[in-house]
Amino acid sequence: MMRLLDYITNETNKYANKWSRTNSSSSRNVWKPLSSDELRIYLALVILQSIVRKPEMRHYWSKNPILETPFFAKCMSRNRFDQIKKYLHFVDDETYNPATHPNPKLNKIFPIYERLVERFQNLCVPEKNITIDESLLYKGRLGWVHYIPLKRARFGIKTYLLCKSKSGYVYNFVIYTGKGTILDPEYSALPVSSQVVMTLVKPLLNKGYCLTMDNFYNSPQLADLLVSKKTDVYGIERKFQKNCQLQKFKGKEISLLSSIHGVETVNLQNRGETILKPQLVHEYNDTMGGVDRVDQHLADYTLPRKRGKKYYKKIFFHLFDLALWNSFVLYSKTGGAETALEYRMDIVKLIMEKYHHSEFCSATGRPSVIPTPLRLTGRHFPEYIPGTEKKNNPTRQCAMCARVRDGHGKKIRRESRYYCPDCDVALCVAPCFRVYHTVKDI
Structure with a gap:
């Protein structure tokens, strides 16, 4: 491919x-x-x-x-x-046939959508706890724009995300397009919210995962179906459903559903006070933040989506945002400590x-030359790292050795007495000093 x-x-x-x-x-x-x-x-x-x-x-x-x-x-x-x-552009318009396409509304972005879903699932195996929630990706004049009052951007194309609860890694997602939304036909008899859940978690069914959901998706019928497929579930349930019991909590009536929790409580500290809270509520609050982490990141570093740009390009840049987020999560998991x-x-x-x-760059434009890094220009000679009041023979971490990781993904720390005074970088005399000043892609 x-x-x-x-x-x-x-x-x-x-x-x-x-x-x-x-x-x-x-x-x-x-x-x-x-x-x-x-x-x-x-x-x-x-x-x-x-x-x-x-x-x-x-x-x-x-x-x-x-x-x-x-x-x-x-x-x-x-x-x-x-x-x-x-x-x-992302698709060959001449080969498009609305009668056979799985989702004509996403025709112009569908190949990217398909490939990213596959890539996200191939690159990472989630931990046990996963969560489902919705996110908004675009404000525009489309028949399938949604309104979510609790989101910072309340109007937009809705995406349903299945994320790792702890890191927020996006494992699967569905773009809502109204009647033509791509959902698994095996569950077509279920309500749409339940179809969304089963479509998202299908690759992880019968593997012992635990799913957290809010009251938009949760129901006893859906929970029974998930448990029958060896997938535990818990979260807030819609009120007034049959066979649900209500308990008052902080003056509000909430309905909770869980396949793994009992009536246990935990003591939590809040501003010096000890608060008694149901363990189910505590764990729900702890694991439901996966999608919120994604939304917060995208709010901080949203790629430009200026007015007038075609809707499928705005969807593309949102998917590009998700890919950047997932790559950062994987980078952090392997030992990267950067923000x-x-x-x-x-x-x-x-x-x-x-x-x-x-x-x-065109000949009429401005020069298109990135300055050559200082380390690759001129003549560089190693010198001893200057002494200080506390140390006569100080050492510093070698910049090249620090790029290498051991079998556990941790950076290798190797000290050196030498450095390049022009670059102000500590380096082992051999071979790090030569490699650093002669190799472009390091």
């Missing part, structure tokens, strides 16, 4: 060439074939825009000293960036160092 970025590159080139043949072209609109490397650079700049916020897209290329961010112009001209944004902000900045830096080439 073609790699995802190669696939997007191919479809974008086909769409751009088709549009160029049917529309009058100017020098600005002449399409230069897109490569997968250039697409990576475009996406890296989009990631950077989620960190460096500006009111309008054109401000990223502004020469105004107050607004100027020269890095963008060095990486890609504004005209080229706008071109790629305009022609970005989400540092992780995104590192992605941008690594993409530019590895894939940027000057020919990407």
